[in-house]
Amino acid sequence: MSIVPYAGGTGGSPPQSVPLLTGDNYTAWSIKVEANLDAAGLWEAVVVREDAAAPVIAKKDKPARAYLLGALAEDLLLQVASKKTAAEVWASLKARFVGADRVRAARLGTLRGEFELLRMAESESLDAFAGRLGGMAACYAALGSTLEDAALVKKLLDSVPNRLYAAVAGIEQFCDVGTMLFEDALGRLKAFDERLRRRDQAGGEGADGQLLYTAAQWRARERRRGGARGDDDDDVRSEVSGFGGNRRSRCYKCGERGHFKRECPQLKKAPAAERALLVDDVEDAGLL
Structure with a gap:
């Protein structure tokens, strides 16, 4: 039986480090681990092919297993420490998080419903509402999805109170909302809101109020x-x-x-x- 030469991994530098697997980031973690092990020539030890030579797999197994164990949080490490090969460690983690994709899809569905119901209160400032939208975008990112600027801009323009309706109408008439950045739309609304506040403060009581007399x-x-x-x-x-x-x-x-x-x-x-x-x-x- 011929021996297939080992092209890398054990004798060279170890794969680059990745964030620890904590249970909430399995999807992103598995993608990075697979890329790093494959770049180091160790991925064959994790996913064994039928035509792979056993001696080569055995030679790659120890560094691959060591790398996987080093990328786990302490509680997860204790659960898979008894696994003797890198393939067993990977299979155990996958079995534990096998529903990660389904759970992620369910969480995204819940998050989309919350995003649709999000509205700006009459007394809420634009900065506070923008912070809530930013937190929603962060939740999307944690689940491996993204909230595009177009969706954020549309939600912002659809959710502001009636006092900002004139600014919304101007933005939709003179700007391309589909390509507008969220920060740009927020800045335009804040400038209009500030102008309204200055006008209200300057009005007060006096001649303007007398025009309202019957x-x-x-x-x-x-x-x-x-x-x-x-x-x-x-x-x-x-x-x-x-x-x-x-x-x-x-x-x-x-x-x-x-x-x-x-x-x-x-x-x-x-x-x-x-x-x-x-x-x-x-x-x-x-x-x-």
């Missing part, structure tokens, strides 16, 4: 500020317009209620010049 509130406000003058103005406006007016309003001439100034008894006793002046005032008010 007509009845405005007249009541003017009467409180002007007192009897407001009633006199109503009397003059009633006289000019020709409508009946308010019979309970105060006469501008004598100060008594119940009649207009033009009907005031004292006005009839006034000189002709004063009556002419009243007519001129009424005509001027009609022009205004």
Whole structure:
């Protein structure tokens, strides 16, 4: 029986180190271990082929087993320490985590449901919501999957409260949402939100608030500020317009209620010049 020469592994440098297998990272760990052992020429000892020469496998087995044991956490190491070959160690670990792919798929399904239900609260800041999205992306990465920027941007734009709707409409109209980076979309929304906050702080109370008064509130406000003058103005406006007016309003001439100034008894006793002046005032008010 001819001996197949061993091309590497035992006499050279050991395979490069990989993160320890802790139970939650089996999928990524197994990929790295397989690549490192194959690069070092030791993978044949783990997965034995039918045409492989037994002496060669025996020569590769010890370094391969040592490498696998060195890549395990202490609790897992004690469970497979009794295995005598690298193939047995690998088979034991695979049997332990044989459902890793199915468990991973189930966890991804649960995570996708949580991602779909994720919404930004009305009082929540954009930074806080972005942090929640980042944590969700990290959970995806831990399960060997990724959340693309397009999915994150879409979720961000669909989840913001109504006060940011104008910014969302502008982004969707003038930007390519499919290729936009998540940080870019977040920065645009934060700039718009900051502008809204500055505007709200600058508005306060005053002239802008007065524009919200109803007509009845405005007249009541003017009467409180002007007192009897407001009633006199109503009397003059009633006289000019020709409508009946308010019979309970105060006469501008004598100060008594119940009649207009033009009907005031004292006005009839006034000189002709004063009556002419009243007519001129009424005509001027009609022009205004």
